[in-house]
Amino acid sequence: MAKEHSFDITAEIEKQHLKDAYEQAKKVITNRWDFKGVTCEFDFNEKGKVITLISANDSKVDAMFDTLVAEVIKRDISSKGIKETSRDTVGGGNTKVTVSINDTLSKEDAKAIVKKIKDLGLKVKSSIRGEEVRVVGKSIDDLQTAMKAIREADMEMPLNFINIK
Numbered sequence: 092m093a094k095e096h097s098f099d100i101t102a103e104i105e106k107q108h109l110k111d112a113y114e115q116a117k118k119v120i121t122n123r124w125d126f127k128g129v130t131c132e133f134d135f136n137e138k139g140k141v142i143t144l145i146s147a148n149d150s151k152v153d154a155m156f157d158t159l160v161a162e163v164i165k166r167d168i169s170s171k172g173i174k175e176t177s178r179d180t181v182g183g184g185n186t187k188v189t190v191s192i193n194d195t196l197s198k199e200d201a202k203a204i205v206k207k208i209k210d211l212g213l214k215v216k217s218s219i220r221g222e223e224v225r226v227v228g229k230s231i232d233d234l235q236t237a238m239k240a241i242r243e244a245d246m247e248m249p250l251n252f253i254n255i256k
Contacts, residue, residue, distance in 0.1 A: 097228070100204055101222065101253055102250060109166075113162075132146070140191060140192040141191055144190065160173065174193055195222050198219070215227065215237055
């Protein structure tokens with residue numbers, strides 16, 4: 092009897108890599124000549140999964156966000172893992188951008204992944220297990236086809252394939 096193979100799909104982000112990206116972006120921005128003497132604040136709320144950026148105007152805060160995204164990408168984290176959720180004007184004419192960290196797979200997203208796999212018509216079983224989707228099948232080729240289809244589906248969250256057995 093053939094052995095079953097499996098893998099899990101999650102939206103988890105490596106926390107240490109994200110911290111490193113945040114710290115490096117902060118260092119890059121504070122060393123830029125166009126930010127000298129300008130309000131430039133970074134705040135990382137790890138428990139709240141929020142990064143707050145404050146600067147003098149929209150173009151400065153956009154540069155801060157772009158630098159953060161570049162540092163995240165350098166560490167092999169999908170840029171879909173961080174998303175600008177709000178932009179406000181705060182005291183002194185400064186602009187505040189709130190960036191949320193998306194590292195959980197919601198029930199709706201998990202259901203969409205399971206539906207996508209079922210629509211492929213492969214001989215695999217997929218099930219939702221909390222914040223991850225487990226895909227099991229006897230053929231490694233079917234599992235690889237499912238992985239490829241999910242990667243190409245362009246979901247709104249970063250997807251990682253783990254526990255490949």
